[in-house]
Structure formats: structure tokens, C-alpha cells
Amino acid sequence: MLHKDVFEQLMSEEEIEKTVSEIAAKINEDYSDRPLVVVGVLKGSVMFLADLYRKLELDECQLDFMAASSYGSSAVSSGSVRITKDIDCNVKERDVLIVEDILDTGNTLSFIKEHLLEKGAASVRICTLFDKPDRRKKPIKADYTGKVIDDLFIVGYGLDYSERYRNLPYVGVLRSEIYS
Ligand code: IMP
Numbered sequence: 001m002l003h004k005d006v007f008e009q010l011m012s013e014e015e016i017e018k019t020v021s022e023i024a025a026k027i028n029e030d031y032s033d034r035p036l037v038v039v040g041v042l043k044g045s046v047m048f049l050a051d052l053y054r055k056l057e058l059d060e061c062q063l064d065f066m067a068a069s070s071y072g073s074s075a076v077s078s079g080s081v082r083i084t085k086d087i088d089c090n091v092k093e094r095d096v097l098i099v100e101d102i103l104d105t106g107n108t109l110s111f112i113k114e115h116l117l118e119k120g121a122a123s124v125r126i127c128t129l130f131d132k133p134d135r136r137k138k139p140i141k142a143d144y145t146g147k148v149i150d151d152l153f154i155v156g157y158g159l160d161y162s163e164r165y166r167n168l169p170y171v172g173v174l175r176s177e178i179y180s
């Protein structure tokens with residue numbers, strides 16, 4: 001049964017598993033012969049990252065984390081991004097893959113990507129489970145995307161609204177009366 005605040009299911013547990021496998025297969029192909037640093041963006045990406053990372057069959061794929069805040073607890077992006085946790089490893093001359101839950105306005109990911117390039121990364125690619133292209137404010141594209149969606153507010157499988165609903169095992173559309 002769906003959570004009472006969820007209007008409809010957008011991606012079931014089975015669909016998540018299939019989508020993550022498809023993305024992992026592409027990453028395995030693209031990085032088969034080069035070491036990779038996987039950077040998960042806390043906290044929204046944790047479920048996706050944990051599932052994706054276990055499907056990577058790469059010889060060398062270091063794991064690290066970053067956290068940035070742009071949304072606060074509101075459903076409207078503020079536009080300003082602040083890094084609240086930086087990576088611990090050295091990415092100089094290394095290939096980096098950022099793993100994020102959703103690409104929305106692009107403010108967060110363009111800031112993080114730029115930050116990692118400034119640290120001297122050889123390349124920085126973006127992997128996001130969801131993409132809302134209609135909301136984009138920055139010219140940024142994901143290299144790996146699970147699903148392109150309309151301008152809806154979604155929760156579950158790591159995605160939150162005001163720190164709630166991250167524990168739902170599926171992804172659903174939040175009822176608009178919850179955030180309006
Ligand atoms: P951006 O900087 O506007 O691209 O926002 C990215 C961040 O906003 C994501 O990492 C999410 O934490 C959050 N976000 C954007 N859209 C949604 C959504 O539909 N549900 C939950 N969080 C979202």
C-alpha cells in the first residue's frame with residue numbers, strides 16, 4: 001500500500017532494480033579500463049548509490065561523499081549552493097562520477113561539478129536517477145539518467161521532503177497539499 005501522502009507511484013521497487021542495473025551496465029562499459037572515483041551526494045543519493053555501487057564490476061572504484069545544501073526544507077530551490085561536506089580523497093587527474101538522486105534546476109550539480117574540476121579532476125561525469133529538464137536553470141546535462149520526469153515533486157528511495165519519506169522503498173509523487 002502507498003503512503004497516505006503519496007499521490008501515485010512513479011517507480012516501483014522492481015523498476016528501480018531494473019533501472020539501476022541498466023545504468024550500472026553502461027558505467028561498467030565506459031570505465032572498464034580506467035580507475036574511477038564515485039562521489040555520492042548526501043543524503044538523497046544513498047539508496048541509489050548503495051544499489052548502483054554494488055553493481056559496479058570495476059577493478060578500481062573508490063567511494064567518497066559530498067554534501068551540499070540548496071533546498072533547505074522548502075520545495076523551492078534557493079539558487080545558492082553551499083558545500084557542507086567535502087570529499088576526503090584526492091581527485092587530481094582522476095576520473096570522477098557524481099551520483100545524485102535528482103537533477104532539478106541544476107544549481108547543486110553544476111556547483112559540485114565545477115568544484116571537483118577546480119580540484120583538478122581529469123573528468124567529471126554525472127549520474128542521476130531522475131531528471132526534471134523543464135526546471136533547469138543551469139546549462140548542465142547528466143551523462144547517465146534513470147528516468148526523465150515532468151515537473152513533479154517526488155519522494156522515496158532516498159528522496160525527501162523536509163527530511164521525510166526517504167525510507168519509502170519505491171518512488172512516488174508527493175501530494176501537492178503536503179508542500180503547498
Ligand atoms: P537543484 O540544485 O535544483 O538541481 O536541486 C537538487 C536537489 O534538490 C536534489 O539533490 C534534491 O535533494 C532536491 N530535489 C529536487 N527535486 C526534488 C524532488 O522532486 N523531490 C525531492 N527532492 C528534490
Ligand code: MG
Pocket residue numbers: 044071159160
Ligand atoms: Mg533533498
